[in-house]
Amino acid sequence: MSNTIQTMILVAIALLLCIAIYLLIRREKARKSYAQLEDALKYLVTAAFDQQLVTPDTLAGALHLSRTAALQLIDRLQSQSLVTFEQNNLILTTLGRQRGLKLLRAHRLIERYLHDEANMPLDRIHAVAERREHNLTDQQISDLDAHLGYPQSDPHGDPIPTPQGQIPNTPRFLLKDWPLNWPASIIHIEDEPADSFQRITKQGLLPSSLITILHASESTLTIQHQDQTIELPKTLASSIHVHAADNQAIQQESYMTLAELPDNHQARVINIHEQCQGLSRRRLLDLGVTPGATIVTELASPGRSARAYRIRGTLIALRKDQASQIAIQPIPA
Amino acid sequence: MSSAQDTKQVLDKIDAIRKQAGSQFRDQIVTSMYDQAESITDDVVTRSNKRWTFDASLDYVATHPLLGLPFMLGLLALTFYLTIAGANIPSAFLAGLLMEQGGLAGFFEEFSITIPAFLHYSVYDLLHIATSSWMNANLASFLIDGIYLTLGWVISVMLPPMAIFFPIFTLLEDLGYLPRIAFNLDWLFQKSGAHGKQALTMCMGFGCNAAGVTACRIIDSPREKLIAILTNNFMICNGRFPTIIAVALFFSVFLGYSDALVSLTAASIVIAIVLLGVVFTFVTSFILSKTLLKGEASAYTLELPPYRRPAVLRIIYTSLIDRTLFILARACVVAIPAGAAIWIAANVNIGNESVATHLINFLQPLGYLMGLDGAILLAYIIAIPANEIIVPTIIMLYIRHNTMIEFEGDALHKIFIEQGHWTLLTAISLLLFCLLHNPCGTTIWTIYKETKSKKWTIFGSLFPVVLGIAVCIIVAATWRLVASAF
Numbered sequence: 001m002s003n004t005i006q007t008m009i010l011v012a013i014a015l016l017l018c019i020a021i022y023l024l025i026r027r028e029k030a031r032k033s034y035a036q037l038e039d040a041l042k043y044l045v046t047a048a049f050d051q052q053l054v055t056p057d058t059l060a061g062a063l064h065l066s067r068t069a070a071l072q073l074i075d076r077l078q079s080q081s082l083v084t085f086e087q088n089n090l091i092l093t094t095l096g097r098q099r100g101l102k103l104l105r106a107h108r109l110i111e112r113y114l115h116d117e118a119n120m121p122l123d124r125i126h127a128v129a130e131r132r133e134h135n136l137t138d139q140q141i142s143d144l145d146a147h148l149g150y151p152q153s154d155p156h157g158d159p160i161p162t163p164q165g166q167i168p169n170t171p172r173f174l175l176k177d178w179p180l181n182w183p184a185s186i187i188h189i190e191d192e193p194a195d196s197f198q199r200i201t202k203q204g205l206l207p208s209s210l211i212t213i214l215h216a217s218e219s220t221l222t223i224q225h226q227d228q229t230i231e232l233p234k235t236l237a238s239s240i241h242v243h244a245a246d247n248q249a250i251q252q253e254s255y256m257t258l259a260e261l262p263d264n265h266q267a268r269v270i271n272i273h274e275q276c277q278g279l280s281r282r283r284l285l286d287l288g289v290t291p292g293a294t295i296v297t298e299l300a301s302p303g304r305s306a307r308a309y310r311i312r313g314t315l316i317a318l319r320k321d322q323a324s325q326i327a328i329q330p331i332p333a
Numbered sequence: 334m335s336s337a338q339d340t341k342q343v344l345d346k347i348d349a350i351r352k353q354a355g356s357q358f359r360d361q362i363v364t365s366m367y368d369q370a371e372s373i374t375d376d377v378v379t380r381s382n383k384r385w386t387f388d389a390s391l392d393y394v395a396t397h398p399l400l401g402l403p404f405m406l407g408l409l410a411l412t413f414y415l416t417i418a419g420a421n422i423p424s425a426f427l428a429g430l431l432m433e434q435g436g437l438a439g440f441f442e443e444f445s446i447t448i449p450a451f452l453h454y455s456v457y458d459l460l461h462i463a464t465s466s467w468m469n470a471n472l473a474s475f476l477i478d479g480i481y482l483t484l485g486w487v488i489s490v491m492l493p494p495m496a497i498f499f500p501i502f503t504l505l506e507d508l509g510y511l512p513r514i515a516f517n518l519d520w521l522f523q524k525s526g527a528h529g530k531q532a533l534t535m536c537m538g539f540g541c542n543a544a545g546v547t548a549c550r551i552i553d554s555p556r557e558k559l560i561a562i563l564t565n566n567f568m569i570c571n572g573r574f575p576t577i578i579a580v581a582l583f584f585s586v587f588l589g590y591s592d593a594l595v596s597l598t599a600a601s602i603v604i605a606i607v608l609l610g611v612v613f614t615f616v617t618s619f620i621l622s623k624t625l626l627k628g629e630a631s632a633y634t635l636e637l638p639p640y641r642r643p644a645v646l647r648i649i650y651t652s653l654i655d656r657t658l659f660i661l662a663r664a665c666v667v668a669i670p671a672g673a674a675i676w677i678a679a680n681v682n683i684g685n686e687s688v689a690t691h692l693i694n695f696l697q698p699l700g701y702l703m704g705l706d707g708a709i710l711l712a713y714i715i716a717i718p719a720n721e722i723i724v725p726t727i728i729m730l731y732i733r734h735n736t737m738i739e740f741e742g743d744a745l746h747k748i749f750i751e752q753g754h755w756t757l758l759t760a761i762s763l764l765l766f767c768l769l770h771n772p773c774g775t776t777i778w779t780i781y782k783e784t785k786s787k788k789w790t791i792f793g794s795l796f797p798v799v800l801g802i803a804v805c806i807i808v809a810a811t812w813r814l815v816a817s818a819f
Contacts (some may be wrong), residue, residue: 290364303520317635
């Protein structure tokens, strides 16, 4: 008798477990397909911005889907009247464009947050933002925007859509089309594929870096950046956008950085580099690292990984990578 | 015009201005504020132009590329030496007063002083005498041998070292020396992918791991904050210092050193364990930032404040009331149920053996593998709520047979050797396991509150203890292999 009861209880537990697992899998599937739908909209919006046409095949390639899966996805997009077909090209409807822009805005704001406030390395923020962008409400997005101080672009240099759904369009050119010996500022580095983005940033090239192309061959570009010459394969150069460097940027380049100032020397702060944004910039400003302030190198830590500087009467330790974000002009002793 | 329209106009205008102002806007505001502040201070503050102030000279040594680290180690060594050398006598006094049979007679005998016979009673003796006539013998034993005795051990083992260590540590804190430690060790943190301010949270961990975990809020990068939280347990907290100090003292007595050398050896052992903890912090931080928490060390700013004249009264107040008594009270609160549990476990029999014996026998194989024994492991399990009571619990488990031992000067060592059959290996393994084991209950709860993640809380609680078991087993096996070879 008790055996039957025991068996019944066991069976009931097993059944409950199965149901729970089934529900979990279904929820996960729903979440995934929702994310996929949104990713497709986001891709279509960026493609429209770059004035590229999207066919089902290009969509499949961009989202890493099989052709059948991509067609199913397009069916779903059509049934929710988010896209229409024009010849073989996918065109966003107003509704689809709105949702895509909202997602793009969320994605780029999250990237900005991760980079500026959470100090996440530049090559990891895209992947994290991909996961986090799907479940933000309108209110949360505008709160984030306000918290970050209404940034204009994401850390890769891509413009952030406004709440009204406009994408600020500044003229930009592909690096491989840029003339020789003509100073240029990097304004954007394409964050996908992640691997080539990493190879570019490893060379020290970042949005707002000042560069000059010295020489162009069949396959590589020889680039001058600060004191070094970089050999950049043309395939990588096609994911870098530039525009003409203004005088201020060229002037900036000629300044020494705080990291290069010898021990026990004085200098005047010119400014903090444009790349240093968000929390770290605020922190430096709060400590009094403002244009015109006098700064003295006083102590070096064992291993020289950090130095302590006296500024406005306080002693502040900065690591090398931070000190190299501060442009200075040495004051002769 | 309606107010809604007004608002909209204002908002639109703000938007337009914001776009014009650009990214330099904030810089300009801060600059103008600083300029104004500077012009005011220039008017009213006079500064001396002396090149070598007291601060500068002290910083020259304290952060010198070569002298800085030895200076730091020297300070650390001095702190521990003072703690150990100073805690010995008050500890023996408290043990005599509270627990030994014959009261303080044994304590004063050490100094060749004989005290009158009517004083030959400790509080423990008096409690037994006072209750013997009217209280049920079992109940009296439960209250006195169980709860009171555990409390007595907690107080006599913990109070003196804390009362010396905390004021010294608070003094260093008050002086402004801790940021210099962070500055000196920065290269290590940068190499291990951790935040430079982790040095400060580690220093807090010396006081209490739960406080250290809470202090991790000063780290603003979430990745590095998590690393600092998960590795804080490798800093020996004050709850564990008495254990380390007691075992270190045992160690030096076991080696047969003369009195003068005992404190010195014990201090070196404590420093070795603390440094080992620092090494483990860096190694695990490095491994974590290469595996589970990938990333590079982020930028940070560290203020090196001017040295301050220490406020002696405040130091004594904060270190004795806020820290010493607070931790002692917490230990006592945990010690009462623990003492009760130990007494019940030792006096309730299943079959022919007590519950404690069953548990100890069950844990014995693992204990043996780790170079410890079942009683020590059981003590660690009982002491999960508060690490402070590990040594008292071990003692209580050893003397569980209810036949009280005569306590004399070296009571602790007698218990360890005669009842626990300790060897050098036991002492070494105990030191290692004391460094590498699960955080105490409060710390686990704090980790959960700070991370809001069950996953990281479980990870943070289990990975040190797994590491500890592994390290102890390796050390014990090597020790036995080498010992059998000779």
